[in-house]
Amino acid sequence: MNALIAKDVTKIYSEHTALDHVSITIPEQTIFGLLGPNGAGKTTLIRIINQIINADSGEVLIFGEKLRPNHIEIIGYLPEERGLYKKMKVGDQLLYLAQLKGLSRHDAMARIKVWLEKFEIKDWWHKKVEDLSKGMAQKVQFISTVLHEPKLIILDEPFSGFDPVNAQLITEKILELKANGSTIIFSTHRMETVESLCDHIALVNKSKKILEGPKKQVKESYRSNTFLIEHRGNHFTLPAEKYEIKEQTKIEEDLFSTTIKAAEGIKGNQVIRDLIDITELYSFQEKLPTMADIFIGLVKADGDEALRKHLQEV
Amino acid sequence: MNKVWLIMQREFLNRVQKKSFLITTILVPLIFPAVIGVLVYIMKKEAESAKADTVQVVDESGKFVFENSKRYTFVPLSMPLEQAKKAYNETKDFALLYIPPFDLSKPEGMMIYTKENPSIEKVGNLESILEDRIRDLKLETYKIDQETLKSLKVSVSLKQINLSDTGEEKSSNSQILYFLGFGLGILIYMFVLIYGIQIMQGVIDEKTSKIVEVIVSSVKPFQLMLGKIIGIASVGLLQFTIWIILITALSTGVLGYFGLKMPQQQAMEEVAKSMDNQEIKVAMEQQSSKATELFNNFFQLPLGKIAFVFVFYFLGGYLLYGALFAAVGSAVESMQESQQFQFPITLPLLIGYFGLFMFILRDPHGSVSFWLSVIPFTSPVAMVGRIGSGVPDWQLGLSMALLIGGFLFTTWIAGRIYRVGILMTGTKVSWKVLIKWFLMKA
Secondary structure: OEEEEEEEEEEEOOOOEEEEEEEEEEEOOOEEEEEOOOOOOHHHHHHHHOOOOOOOEEEEEEOOEEOOHHHHHHEEEEOOOOOOOOOOEHHHHHHHHHHHOOOOHHHHHHHHHHHHHHOOOHHHOOOEHHHOOHHHHHHHHHHHHHOOOOOEEEEEOOOOOOOHHHHHHHHHHHHHHHHOOOEEEEEEOOHHHHHHHOOEEEEEEOOEEEEEEEHHHHHHHOOOOEEEEEEEOOOOOOOOOOEEEEEEEEEEOOEEEEEEEEOOOOOHHHHHHHHHOOOEEEEEEEOOOOHHHHHHHHHHHHHHHHHHHHHHHO | OHHHHHHHHHHHHHHHOOHHHHHHHHHHHHHHHHHHHHHHHHHHHHHHHOOOEEEEEEEOOOOOOOOOOOOEEEEEEOOOHHHHHHHHHHOOOOEEEEEOOOEOOEOOOOEEEEOOOOOHHHHHHHHHHHHHHHHHHHHHHOOOOHHHHHHHOOOOOOOEEEEOOOOOEEEEOHHHHHHHHHHHHHHHHHHHHHHHHHHHHHHHHHHHOOHHHHHHOOOOHHHHHHHHHHHHHHHHHHHHHHHHHHHHHHHHHHHHHOOOOOHHHHHHHHHHHHHOOHHHHHHHHHHHHHHHHHHHHHHHOOHHHHHHHHHHHHHHHHHHHHHHHHHHHHHOOOHHHHHHHHHHHHHHHHHHHHHHHHHHOOOOOOHHHHHHOOOOOOHHHHHHHHHHHOOOHHHHHHHHHHHHHHHHHHHHHHHHHHHHHOOOOOOOOOHHHHHHHHHOOO
16 A cells, blocks of 8 residues: 555645645655755645645545545654754653644653663653753654654654764664554655665655656666776777767776766676677676766756756747 | 643643742732832831921911921020021021011911921921911901811712612712722733733744744644643733732731731821821711721622623733734744834734723723723723723623624634744745735645
8 A cells, every 4th residue: 555645736835836736656664765956845745744734736645545634643744944842851842742643641651761762861851952962852853753653754854963873773763663664754865865765766856746766766767878897908999889988097007997888778798798808807887876866967957958948938 | 622732731831830930920929018018117117217397486476376296396486587597507407487477368478498408298288387377367367266167177078879770879989990990901901911922932932943843743733823822821810810819918918017007097097196186086087987988889899790801801802912922923033023013913902001091091981982992902901991880781792792703803813824924934024924924825
């Protein structure tokens, strides 16, 4: 089953269109990367899912059901702009937020204890938030997001503000939550996060979705038949109708790294066959596009298109 | 509803548990009796230690016989004025009074010499002593004896009776009504302003600390606003209740400690003691019976109704303005930024406040008073100012209905601005922007 389906969601503010017929499908128990530059409409979409605002048209289904007020109890949301009541104690704060999500006081108490233990911060219960460091407050906020065991967890830039150790800790917890059946939506610009954690991605740019699918498939489809080789001796020529040498750098004395783009239809084995006779091959790998490459490439292309359109109109 | 309750509870507990709440709740009532206590203490000390001023008198007319009183000791001198002036300069006495020979029909040429500028009050006192004596002398020349004189002095006080439509008579007292209206009106004005600003501060805090996005992903913004307004109202009600109880208890205690009755009564007693004057005793009895009457009149007022109306307008006014304060808080990012909106929304409240002094307390049944007590923005202050003087039921009903409508209306407007405002940061807010937010689709 799909955890979330958005169909043709459109949101128009008086001056601009925040979302323009955006449709996405998020399979259950996956980590879904919602990518896009600032102002692309990610936050608007997230707010619509959280029912903070309503879409002008289109619909959102959560686990097959049309969005209803009580769905907020199965969603956990960590906004990009973090904040807690500064004067409130950690324990009281978590209790309050959990109760707002529909947990009973008793259940909330028990779960808070478990989570504080998990993060080894049991003695923080009576600390006021204003006395915590930024990283400490982030942990509390993360706990508040997942306390009610939401089936859908929405994390907006979850790693900002965490040091590498805590980021690792949070990553572990996220994977744990996924293993326990939760679906996680990541909204982020951090491509390394996407690369390592996400199963599915969608790319939003200028209020429109421009790409969506399983990460592996997306990367597949952006293969450009480019290979990276390391070799000794830099004097070789390849038939120009089959290969294009993109880049060559010297690694050390007589050891070079070269990027070769092969013509369509030429497989890796063929490339090796062609090279083996003319140079001493040290290493060979297909150069797959990184998510960052795809992201930047698409956003730039989109920009150019808009620019072209703009010029045409002028 | 359950969530509104949770929010309300948090707002309430969070404020009540603060040290500052405890301090203001206890200190404010202490200040009142403390101030009263200190004043009374000083007054008493002064009265005890005050020595009568010595006034030297050169009476060349020979017409005056001065009786010493608590305030003045008169020392008759039998020397010419020039000599007396020199002698006076060597003493530390308060004044030298000079009375030349004069004709009763034209009492002129009297003078007072002092070393410092005497207060108007003291000069007035001496003048009235002289006037009284001259009047008595004049009356004597008309062959009117002391007995007749005494019997001439009367004191009249009008007993006020309200005649209702059914012909029922109720004694009333405009003084009580004045102070009651005044006190209740001011209380509402203060309550709305103090707690309204607390709402605004609370909203600004939530917005700037960014917690608000998490909260509105769990509850509707309207629920959050409502919970906050009601929560703070309950803090206010609790605080005011404690204040009223403490102030009443402490004031009674302090006054009791100093053995005071009404200040007037005390003054009368003193005069009576010193003069042992029959007519003053009579006056005093009248006075004390008047006090009892005041007391009785107070309890004859429909106190239950007044209390109910007070609580109703107390809450109604607070809710009406509270919603507006919440809307302003949601739009801005700091208290300074809120100034430009604060004045326009408190202006009607201010009009009600001034209307209370200018129209309602003077003429509770005039047409301005009527309108002020019916329009929802001014009615909370105005109606409680009027209520003691008897407001026709239809006016009260109309005013209450309009107030309920009024706060539903402001809450609706505020809710629409609030839901957009709390999520907007970095926008330069103007009235135009607020209107745009108000019109925005959810």
